[in-house]
Amino acid sequence: MTSLHGKHLIAGERRRxxxxxxxxxxxxTGEALDPAVADASAAEIDAAFAAAVAAHRALDPLVExxxxxxxxxxxxxxxxxxxxxxxxxxxxxxxxxxxxxxRIVGERGRTINQxxxxxxxxxxGSWVGARIDRALxxxxxxxxxxxxxxxxxxxxxxxxxxSNFPLAFSVAGGDAASALAAGxxxxxxxxxxxxxxxxxxxxxxxxxxRECAMPAGVFSLVHGPSHAVGQAxxxxxxxRAVGFTGSxxxxxxxxxAAASRPxxxxxxxxxxxxxxVVFLPGALRERGAALATQAAGSITLGVGQFCTNPGVLLVPxxxxxxxxxxxxxxxxxxxxxxxxxxxxxxxGYRRGVEARAASAHAERVPLTCAGPETRGLPALFTTxxxxxxxxxxxxxxxxxxxxxxxxxxxxxxxxxxxxxxxxQLSATVHAAENSDDAxxxxxxxxxxxxxxxxxxxxxxxxxxxxxxxxxxxxxxPASSDARTTSVGTAAxxxxxxxxxxxxAPAALVPPxxxxxxxxxxxxxxxxxxxxxxx
Numbered sequence: 001m002t003s004l005h006g007k008h009l010i011a012g013e014r015r016r017x018x019x020x021x022x023x024x025x026x027x028x029t030g031e032a033l034d035p036a037v038a039d040a041s042a043a044e045i046d047a048a049f050a051a052a053v054a055a056h057r058a059l060d061p062l063v064e065x066x067x068x069x070x071x072x073x074x075x076x077x078x079x080x081x082x083x084x085x086x087x088x089x090x091x092x093x094x095x096x097x098x099x100x101x102x103r104i105v106g107e108r109g110r111t112i113n114q115x116x117x118x119x120x121x122x123x124x125g126s127w128v129g130a131r132i133d134r135a136l137x138x139x140x141x142x143x144x145x146x147x148x149x150x151x152x153x154x155x156x157x158x159x160x161x162x163s164n165f166p167l168a169f170s171v172a173g174g175d176a177a178s179a180l181a182a183g184x185x186x187x188x189x190x191x192x193x194x195x196x197x198x199x200x201x202x203x204x205x206x207x208x209x210r211e212c213a214m215p216a217g218v219f220s221l222v223h224g225p226s227h228a229v230g231q232a233x234x235x236x237x238x239x240r241a242v243g244f245t246g247s248x249x250x251x252x253x254x255x256x257a258a259a260s261r262p263x264x265x266x267x268x269x270x271x272x273x274x275x276x277v278v279f280l281p282g283a284l285r286e287r288g289a290a291l292a293t294q295a296a297g298s299i300t301l302g303v304g305q306f307c308t309n310p311g312v313l314l315v316p317x318x319x320x321x322x323x324x325x326x327x328x329x330x331x332x333x334x335x336x337x338x339x340x341x342x343x344x345x346x347x348g349y350r351r352g353v354e355a356r357a358a359s360a361h362a363e364r365v366p367l368t369c370a371g372p373e374t375r376g377l378p379a380l381f382t383t384x385x386x387x388x389x390x391x392x393x394x395x396x397x398x399x400x401x402x403x404x405x406x407x408x409x410x411x412x413x414x415x416x417x418x419x420x421x422x423x424q425l426s427a428t429v430h431a432a433e434n435s436d437d438a439x440x441x442x443x444x445x446x447x448x449x450x451x452x453x454x455x456x457x458x459x460x461x462x463x464x465x466x467x468x469x470x471x472x473x474x475x476x477p478a479s480s481d482a483r484t485t486s487v488g489t490a491a492x493x494x495x496x497x498x499x500x501x502x503x504a505p506a507a508l509v510p511p512x513x514x515x516x517x518x519x520x521x522x523x524x525x526x527x528x529x530x531x532x533x534x
Contacts, residue, residue, distance in 0.1 A: 004034070004035050004092075004196050004199055004200070005035060005199070006020055006034075006035030006036055006037045006038075006195065006199070006223075007037075008040055008044055008048075008220070008221060008222045008223060009199075009202045009203065009206055009219075009220055009221040009222075010044055010047050010048050010051065010220050010222075011047070011048065011051035011052075011055075011216040011217040011219075011220055012206050012209065012210065012216040013216075015044055015047075016037075016038055017038075017041040017043060017044055018038040018039060018041055019038060020035065020036035020037055020038040021036055021038060022036060022037050022038065022039075022192060022195075022223075022225035023035075023036045023037075024096050024192070024193055024194060024195050024196065024342075025096075025193075025342065025343065026095050026096070027095070027096065027097055027098025027099075027339050027340070027341060027342055028095075028098050028339045028374075030343060030374065033095060033096065033196060035196075037190075037192075037195045037223040037225065038223065038225075039223065039224050039225060039226050039228065039229050040222035040223060040224055040229050040232075042232065044222060045222065045229070045232055045233060045236060046236075048187050048217075048220035048222060049156060049187065049236050049238040049239070050217070050238075051185075051215075051216055051217025051220065052155075052156035052185035052186075052187055052217045052218075052220065052238065053155070053156060053185075053217070053238050054215060054217050055185040055214070055215035055216070055217035055218045056153065056155045056156060056184070056185055056217075058215045059071075059153065059183050059185075059215065059218070060152075060153075061150070061152050061153075061183070061510040061512070062508055062510060065510065065511055067183055067510075068122050068123060068125050068511075068519070069123065070212065070213075070214065071119075071122050071180070071181060071183055072119040072120070072122045072123040073119075073212050074180065074208060074209065074212040074214050074218075075115045075116070075118050075119040075122070075177065075180060075181060076115065076116060076119045077208035077211050077212050078115050078172055078177075078180075078204060078205050078208040079111075079112040079115040079116055079119075080208070081204035081205070081207050081208045081211075082108065082111060082112055082115075082167075082172060082201060082204045083108075083112055084204070085200055085201075085204060088200065089104075089108065089167075089197065089200050089201070090104045090105060090108065092194075092196045092197050092200060093107075093166045093167065093194065093197040095196075096166065096193060096194035096195075096196060096197055097164075097166050097193070097194055097197075097341050097342075098303075098338075098339030098340065098341060098342075099166070099302070099341075103302065104166075104167070107165060107166070107167045107168045108167055110167075110168045110466055111167045111168050111172055111173060111177075113466060114168070114173070114174055114177050114466055115172065115177050117466070117468075117489055118177050118178060118180075118181035118489060118492065119181070121181065121489045121492065122181050125512060125519045125521050126521050126522050127151070127489070127492055127493075128150040128151045128152075128496075128512050128521075129149075129150060129151055129498075129524075130148075130149070130150045130512045130513055130521055130523040130524070131147075131148070131149040131150070131523065131524040131525075132146075132147070132148050132149075132513060132523060132524070132525045132526070132534070133146075133147045133148075133525075133526055133527075134146055134525070134526060134534065135503070145502050145503045146502065146503050146504070147500060147501070147502055148500065148501045148502075148504065148509065148513040149498055149499065149500040149501075149513075150498070150499060150510065150512050150513055151182075151493070151496035151497065151498055151499075152183070152496060152497060152498075152499045153182045153183035153184040153495065153496060154182070154184060154240040154241050154495055154496060154497050155184060155185075155238070155240030155241075156184065156185045156186075156187060156238055156239055156240055157175075157179040157184045157185070157186050157187070157239075157240065157241045157242070157243060157495055158186075158187050158188075158189065158233045158234060158236075158239050158241070158242045158243070159171075159173075159175045159176045159179065159186055159187070159188045159189070159242075159243045159244075160175075160188075160189050160191070160230065160242070160243065160244045160245070160246065160254075161173075161188065161189060161190050161191035161194070161198055162191065162245035162246055163191055163193055163194075163246065163305075163341050163342070163345065164302070164305045164306065164307070164341060165245070166191070166194045166197045166198075167197070167201065169245045169486075170188075170190075170191060170194075170197070170198060170201065171188045171190065171197075171198045171201040171202050171205070171221060172201050172204070172205055174486050174487055174491055175243030175244075175245070175268070175486060175491075176188055176243070178243075178489075178491035178492045178494065178495060179241070179243065179494075179495040180218070180219075181492050182492050182495040182496045183496075184240070184241070184495045185215075185217055185218045185219065185220075186218070186219050186220075187219075187220045187221075187222065187233060187239075188202065188219070188220070188221050188222070189221075189222055189223075189224050189229065189230060189233060190202070190221060190222070190223050190224070192223070192224070192225040193341060193342045195223055198221060198223075199221070202219070202221035205219045205221075206219060227253070230253075230254065231253075231257050234254050234257045234258050234261075234265075234267070235257055235258075235260075235261055237261075237262075237263070239265060240265055241265055241266050241267075241268065241494065241495055242254060242258060242265065242266070242267040242268065242269075243268050243486070243494070243495075244267060244268070244269040244270070244271075245269075245270045245307070245486065246269075246270075246271065246272075247271060247272065247399075248271040248272065248397070248477050250271075251267070251269035251270075251271040251477075251480060252271075254267050254269060255267045255269060255480055266480075266481070266494070267480055268479070268480060268481060268484055268486065268494045269479060269480040270307065270425070270472065270473060270478070270479045270486045271307075271477055271478060271479060271480070272307040272397045272399070272425070272478070273307065273308075273311075273397060273423070273424040273425045273426070273474065273477075273478040274309075274310075274311030274312045274395060274396070274397050274404075274421075274424065275308050275309065275310050275311060275312070275424055275425060275426045275427065275428070275461045276310075276311075276312045276313075276314060276418070276421060276424065276427050276428070276448075277295070277310045277312070277313050277314065277427070277428040277429075277430070277460065277461070278314045278414070278418070278427070278428065278429045278430065278444055278448075279291065279313065279314065279315050279316065279321075279324065279430045280316070280429070280430060280431045280432070280437040280440055280441070280444075281316050281318075281320060281435075281436070281437065282431060282432030282435035282436060282437035283430040283431050283432045283437060284315075284316070284320045284321065284323075284324050284430075285320055285432070286432045288320060288323055288324045288327065289323075289327050291324065291430060292324050292325075292326075292327030292328040292330075292331055293327065293331050294460060295310065295313060295328055295331075295403075295460065296328055296331030296332045296334075296335060296378075297331075297335075297460075298310050298460035298461070298462045299332065299378065299401055299402070299403045300332065300335040300338070300378055300401045301462045301463075302462075303338035303339065303340050303341075303376050303400065303401050304349075304376070304378075304399070304400040304401030304402060305340065305341055305345070305399060305400065306462050307425060308425055308426055308461040308462050308463075308464060309399075309401075309403075309461075309462060310403060310428070310460055310461055310462070311397055311398060311402070311403055311404065312394075312395065312403065312404050312406060312421075313328075313403055313404070313405045313406065314385075314405075314406045314408055314414060314417060314418070315405050315406065315407055315408070316407070316408060316409075316414075317407045317408065317409050321407060325365070325382065325405055328380065328405070329365050329366070329367055329380055330368075332367050332369070332378040332380055332401075333367040333368035333369045333378070334368070334369070335369060335378050335401070336369050336371060336378075337369060337370070337371025337372070337375030337376060337377045337378075338375060338376055338401065339374070339375060339376075340375070340376040340400065345399065345400075346374070346375075346376055348399065349376055349398070349399060349400035349402075352398040352399070352400070352402070353379045353398070353400075353402060355393070356379075356381055356393075356394070356398065356402075356404075357379075357381070359391055359393065359394065360391075361383055361387035361388070361390055361391035361394060362381045362382065362383045362387070362391070362394060362404065363381065363382050363383070364379070364380070364381050365380040365381065365382055365405075367379070367380060376400050376401055377401070378401040378402065379398075379400075379401070379402040379403075380402070380403060380404075380405065381402070381403075381404045381405065382404070382405045382406075382407065383404060383405070383406055383407070384406065384407050384408075385406055385407070385408045385409070385413045385414065385416060385417040386413075388406050388417055388420065389416070389417070389420055395420065395421060395422070411440055411443065414440075414444070415443060415444070415447060418444065418447045418448060418451075419447060421451055422451070422475070422476070422477055422478075423451055423452070423474045423475025423476050423477060423478040423479075423482065424451055424452045424453075424474050424475075424478050425452065425453055425454065425461070425472065425473065425474045425478045425479070426452055426453065426454040426455070426456060426461040426474070427448040427451065427452045427454075427455055427456070427461075428455075428456040428457075428458075428459065428460060428461055429441055429444055429445065429448070429455075429456070429457055429458075430458060431457070441457075450475075451474070451475060452474050452475075452478075453471040453472065453473045453474035453475075453478065453479070453482065453485070454470075454471050454472070454474075464487055466487055466488060467488055468488055468489045468490065469488065470485065470487045470488035471485045471487075471488070471490075472485050472486050472487035472488070473485045473486055481494075501513065515533060515534040516533045516534075517531065517532070517533050517534070
């Protein structure tokens with residue numbers, strides 16, 4: 001395995017002021033992994049931000065006319081350098097997370113494809129939303145000045161690595177890639193569970209920055225096993241936005257820190273959900289056995305450690321629903337135990353299972369699976385729509401291979417249960433065509449659409465396609481801003497702001513707004529979409 005140094009990467013330089021004491025553990029065995037890392041010091045954080053501010057000034061669209069081309073080349077180079085890490089990256093990520101090699105290889109591919117997608121988006125350029133309203137000097141009673149508007153980078157962005165996606169939502173993952181694509185310098189905080197993986201990717205980004213002659217401060221990586229580092233990053237006066245994927249508690253803490261600043265900044269936090277799945281009677285009559293098997297596969301995928309894990313299944317009462325629950329229990333029992341991401345997550349999952357088992361409003365379904373204390377076992381619970389309303393904790397995310405079956409009696413019972421849910425990343429409806437399900441779908445879909453960012457008709461929510469039309473984010477508490485997504489090219493919009501230039505000298509006008517339209521963009525000129533030069 002490639003030798004690791006355990007230091008912070010501050011604008012291309014390796015640095016560690018404090019004594020290194022924290023070590024990640026091998027997820028499967030609990031064995032400590034070298035090297036040790038330390039919390040970033042205040043001086044190191046200041047240095048990272050000072051370099052990021054300098055990089056932001058150098059990458060200003062009013063200063064750098066070739067920003068789009070340089071940024072696209074940089075993103076592609078990052079992907080190439082990550083690919084060049086080869087087996088070393090896969091081996092380290094597998095050791096630190098317990099995720100199987102195939103999953104890590106797939107996630108590496110997703111990470112590289114994200115970078116390339118953003119490179120293509122930036123190179124094409126229309127994402128800046130260029131608008132021009134030409135001057136009307138003869139207009140009465142007041143002449144109109146020349147007005148030109150586009151999106152520009154907000155400035156230094158703090159990105160927090162996610163525990164469950166060591167590559168795709170980490171140092172070079174969706175938040176970092178979209179911020180870099182917008183032209184923002186990134187200061188990434190490595191997740192304490194996989195510092196080695198983070199270091200390898202951080203070195204790849206640093207190498208790409210040098211290769212592409214980007215300002216050194218365009219990227220820094222800091223370690224921070226303690227929560228104090230995260231708070232210091234968010235509160236730093238030079239931070240302009242935050243990207244976070246994790247728990248509701250963690251996201252709320254960052255939101256409160258950002259809001260308490262003299263100048264509050266946005267925190268784009270994706271904080272998970274229970275992703276309710278509604279099964280209608282016709283669907284269960286047609287394919288109940290298959291749906292039970294598929295539901296079990298989705299619940300246990302990645303040992304249940306996905307923010308899109310189907311944590312609540314709404315199943316009709318009666319014999320058809322009974323057969324589905326029995327089939328689901330059988331399939332979950334056959335799935336067996338799995339290695340969870342780290343001991344803390346395993347302990348939290350076990351506490352959550354015990355708390356739910358102790359609830360007077362839920363009943364645990366016996367499963368046949370067994371496993372050692374170091375593994376996460378599937379768990380299944382049942383309740384009724386009425387009991388669900390009496391115990392709000394049953395709607396809370398239980399991070400791991402567990403799900404809750406809610407039995408509903410009739411349409412009113414189902415709709416009342418759905419009305420009780422808070423914001424979710426996704427919701428799913430399984431219905432049969434040419435049956436009574438169709439009428440119920442028309443009643444259920446609007447209720448769900450008001451609570452989710454992605455509404456599925458068939459299938460299961462795990463497995464988020466990375467493409468321009470994907471929405472990964474929903475109303476609170478699924479995410480902090482339901483208007484944004486953390487997956488897909490629209491994620492770039494989080495880290496840009498509009499700038500209007502009024503009567504600007506031609507020498508200061510960025511290419512996207514220039515008369516000759518050198519980038520060939522589709523622009524809104526005097527209210528009309530066109531690619532023509534002025």
